[in-house]
Amino acid sequence: xxxxxxSSTELLxxxxxxxxxxxxxxxxxxxxxKHIEAAEDIVSETFxxxxxxxxxxxxxxxxxxxxxxxxxxKTKDYLKHLAVFETRxxxxxxxxxxxxxxDFEFNHQTISDSQLAMIFAVCNPANSxxxxxxxxxxxLCGFSVAEIAxxxxxxxxxxxxxxxxxRVNLRNDDFQIGQLQEQAIQSRLYTVLSTLYLLFxxxxxxxxxxxxxxxxxxxxxxxxxLMLTENPLxxxxxxxxxxxLMCFQSSxxxxxxxxxxxxxxxEEQDKTLWNQELIDKGNYYxxxxxxxxxxxxxxxxxxxxxxxxxxxxxxxxKHILQLxxxxxxxxxxxxxxxxxxxxxxxxxxYEQGIAEAEKLNLTxxxxxxxxxxxxxxxxxxxxxxxxxxxxxxxxxxPSEKKTLTKQMERLTFSAKQVK
Amino acid sequence: MKDFVLIFRLNNPDFKPSxxxxxxxxxxxxxxxAQNKLADKGNTLSVGNAKTxxxxxxxxxxxxxxxxxxxxxxxxxxxxxxxxxxxxxxxNPIFKIGGSIEVREVLVHRP
Numbered sequence: 444x445x446x447x448x449x450s451s452t453e454l455l456x457x458x459x460x461x462x463x464x465x466x467x468x469x470x471x472x473x474x475x476x477k478h479i480e481a482a483e484d485i486v487s488e489t490f491x492x493x494x495x496x497x498x499x500x501x502x503x504x505x506x507x508x509x510x511x512x513x514x515x516x517k518t519k520d521y522l523k524h525l526a527v528f529e530t531r532x533x534x535x536x537x538x539x540x541x542x543x544x545x546d547f548e549f550n551h552q553t554i555s556d557s558q559l560a561m562i563f564a565v566c567n568p569a570n571s572x573x574x575x576x577x578x579x580x581x582x583l584c585g586f587s588v589a590e591i592a593x594x595x596x597x598x599x600x601x602x603x604x605x606x607x608x609x610r611v612n613l614r615n616d617d618f619q620i621g622q623l624q625e626q627a628i629q630s631r632l633y634t635v636l637s638t639l640y641l642l643f644x645x646x647x648x649x650x651x652x653x654x655x656x657x658x659x660x661x662x663x664x665x666x667x668x669l670m671l672t673e674n675p676l677x678x679x680x681x682x683x684x685x686x687x688l689m690c691f692q693s694s695x696x697x698x699x700x701x702x703x704x705x706x707x708x709x710e711e712q713d714k715t716l717w718n719q720e721l722i723d724k725g726n727y728y729x730x731x732x733x734x735x736x737x738x739x740x741x742x743x744x745x746x747x748x749x750x751x752x753x754x755x756x757x758x759x760x761k762h763i764l765q766l767x768x769x770x771x772x773x774x775x776x777x778x779x780x781x782x783x784x785x786x787x788x789x790x791x792x793y794e795q796g797i798a799e800a801e802k803l804n805l806t807x808x809x810x811x812x813x814x815x816x817x818x819x820x821x822x823x824x825x826x827x828x829x830x831x832x833x834x835x836x837x838x839x840x841p842s843e844k845k846t847l848t849k850q851m852e853r854l855t856f857s858a859k860q861v862k
Numbered sequence: 863m864k865d866f867v868l869i870f871r872l873n874n875p876d877f878k879p880s881x882x883x884x885x886x887x888x889x890x891x892x893x894x895x896a897q898n899k900l901a902d903k904g905n906t907l908s909v910g911n912a913k914t915x916x917x918x919x920x921x922x923x924x925x926x927x928x929x930x931x932x933x934x935x936x937x938x939x940x941x942x943x944x945x946x947x948x949x950x951x952x953x954n955p956i957f958k959i960g961g962s963i964e965v966r967e968v969l970v971h972r973p
Contacts, residue, residue, distance in 0.1 A: 765885065768892035772903050780896035787889070802897055 454502055459490055462507060463585040466514050466549070468557035472620050473518070473547050476564055476613055479582075485521060489514040511549040518547075558583070559674055560620045562667055563628065566635040567616050574609040575638045576645060577602060584663040594645060594656050628676050635677075636685055639668050640741070643689050647696075658696065665689045672728070684732035684741035690725035691748035694718040705842040709751065722752045743770040760789035777803075781810050785817075793818045809837035816850065824858040863940045865901050865968040866947035870954075871931040872961045875909045875924070886955045894939055894950055904937035931962065938968065 463486055470482035489510055503509040547553065565578045580586040580594070588606070592599040618627065646660025668686045671677040698716035700706055729745050746766045750759050767783035780803055788796020797818045805811035812834035819827035831851040835844050879887070894900045909932070914922045925932040941947045944965060951963040 761885075765888065768888045771892045771895040772900070775895060775898045775900075780898070783892060783896055799893060799896075802893070804897075 454506060455490070455494055455497065458493075458506055458510065460585045462510055463490065464561075464583055465554045465558060466510070467582065468561040469547065469549055469553055470514070470518060471564075472553075472557040472560055476616070476618070476620050479610070479614065481521065485514060485517045488517060515547075515549065555670065555673070556623070557620075558667075559670055559677065560623055562635055562639075562670070563623065563631050564613065564616070564618050564620050566631060566638045567613055567618065568631075568634055569612045569616055570609045572638065572641060574605050574612075575634075576641055577605050578609045578613065579638055579642055579667075580660075580663075581606060583667060584659075586659075590656055593653055594660060623674075623676055625676060632677060632679060632681070635671070636668075636681055636741070639664050639671075640685060640688075642667075643692070647692055654700075661689070661693050661696065665693065672731075680732045680735040680737055681739045681741055683728045684739060684745045687725045687728035687732055688741055688745035688748055690721045690728060691745060691752050694721035694725065694752060700842075703842065703845075705846050717752065725749065725752070738769075740770060740773050743767075743773070760786055764790050777805050777808055778810065781805070781808070781814050785814060788818055793821065806833075807837070809834040809843070812837065813847070816847075820850075820854060824854045828854050828858075863942060864944075865938050865940050865970075866944060867904075867936055867938050867966050867968055868947065868951055868954075869936050869964040869966065870934045870956055870961060871964065872934045872956070872959070873931045874960065875932065877959060883955065883959075890954055891937065893953075894937075899939050899941055899950075900937065901940040902938035904935060906935040907933055909934070934961070 466486045466489070467479075467482050470485060471479055474482055492513055493506075493510060497503070497506075561583060562579075565582055566575055570578065577591055577595075580591050581588070586594070588599050588602050591606075592602045595602070643661055643664035646657045646664065665686070668682060668689060671679075671682040672686055694717050695712065697718070698707065698712040698714070725745070725748070729749055732742055732745065743766050747763055747770070750763050750766075753759070764783070764786040767779065767786050771779050771783050781800075784796060784800045784803065787799050797815065800811075800814055800818060803811065812830040816827045816830035816834060819830060828851055831847050831854070835847045835851070838844055838847070891900070891903065895903070909924070912924045914925055916922070939947050939950055941950070944967060947965050951965055954963060956963060
């Protein structure tokens with residue numbers, strides 16, 4: 444008995460993360476986005492009831508089915524109240540609420556369609572991309588406000604305000620969550636993919652040191668992108684490329700940081716910690732992504748990640764540089780520019796790499812100084828140390844400061860040895 | 863920042879770049895983009911499928927029947943001065959194969 448209670452206390456938070464967003468999505472599809480708060484209230488009440496009943500009676504045999512039944516009954520009650528209200532003030536009620544009278548089912552198809560519709564509703568261009576990510580985390584991934592604040596290293600108040608404004612926009616938007624319209628899908632797919640991309644990046648290179656939250660962010664982004672590839676309407680080559688990228692990057696998740704949370708450089712990673720299953724999946728989706736003749740930044744980034752996960756070969760860096768060359772032509776970003784220069788140095792030697800790097804003149808970026816520190820380390824210890832020092836001054840991350848200080852000390856030590 | 867168009871000219875219509883030459887050109891172009899100074903990656907102009915129109919009754923094949931150098935493509939960079947754009951042009955590998963680059967400011971006419 445003891446054992447059962449212990450498992451049921453772990454069960455509910457787990458189910459909450461898993462089922463809350465699904466149930467909300469189905470109910471929102473049923474009610475329309477205008478009633479998103481009502482849908483969330485019903486689902487929250489369902490979980491509240493579960494925690495009360497299960498703590499006394501233990502968890503039911505099929506907890507998910509239990510939750511769905513309770514949610515369904517609560518919805519019926521809500522609609523009954525709505526109907527009473529409706530007979531009293533008939534004219535004030537819009538016809539779209541009448542549709543809510545139809546019965547609904549929590550089955551696999553409905554859940555997946557509803558969640559997909561919800562992704563497209565959340566990725567609303569009326570909201571800023573930051574707001575979209577917050578909304579996605581809350582509505583699609585079931586993150587609490589505190590968890591979102593932790594992921595963004597922001598105050599909970601800021602997140603609350605951001606979510607409030609975003610939700611107003613969401614309700615006012617005339618996007619129909621009821622059924623996915625092909626045209627609406629095509630026009631929004633770009634926004635959806637970039638939101639999921641940012642969601643993943645937030646987890647992969649997050650400023651938060653909370654390992655669990657970061658990992659959750661990545662796996663949620665993968666789950667949602669996977670959903671896009673499973674529906675014929677949204678299964679584009681771009682979506683497959685994005686999914687491949689996410690799989691490749693996640694495969695190295697465990698190897699990227701040590702127990703103190705310090706970032707481990709690619710070359711020093713323990714390759715036995717790489718997840719081969721995810722690498723294989725990445726390969727699979729990358730092949731799917733190449734079935735068309737369109738190329739997106741996701742294709743290029745997935746290609747770069749692919750070369751990083753394959754065993755080192757002679758022309759590896761040449762391929763990586765070519766992909767970075769194409770990537771920087773599609774979209775400029777300082778990080779792409781720096782990564783491209785790193786690949787350039789790998790192909791043409793560090794000396795030429797330094798010349799190429801210094802042209803970038805990104806002196807306000809810590810990564811710029813990290814790169815130059817790295818490139819100078821073998822030939823000019825004094826310059827390397829100076830760049831590492833500037834990188835330390837520019838970074839806010841304590842673990843990065845620690846890693847860089849180590850590099851600097853190593854250089855100072857070997858410089859002394861030479862003298 | 864001003865826009866400058868870099869116009870590439872070649873004198874050999876049959877020139878086919880090797881993979882290394884293509885990679886070199888790509889490195890050059892991406893190097894400009896990496897400095898966030900590429901305004902438009904431009905286009906390559908066809909050599910084979912070309913005509914010169916000199917009037918309603920005078921159309922000749924190709925761009926190079928009467929001129930020694932023909933335009934092979936262009937890109938647009940954004941730099942503070944024309945000298946900076948010229949510096950970009952100087953490092954282009956086209957000179958190794960006897961080509962040349964013309965640098966011209968793009969004048970924006972405001973209505």
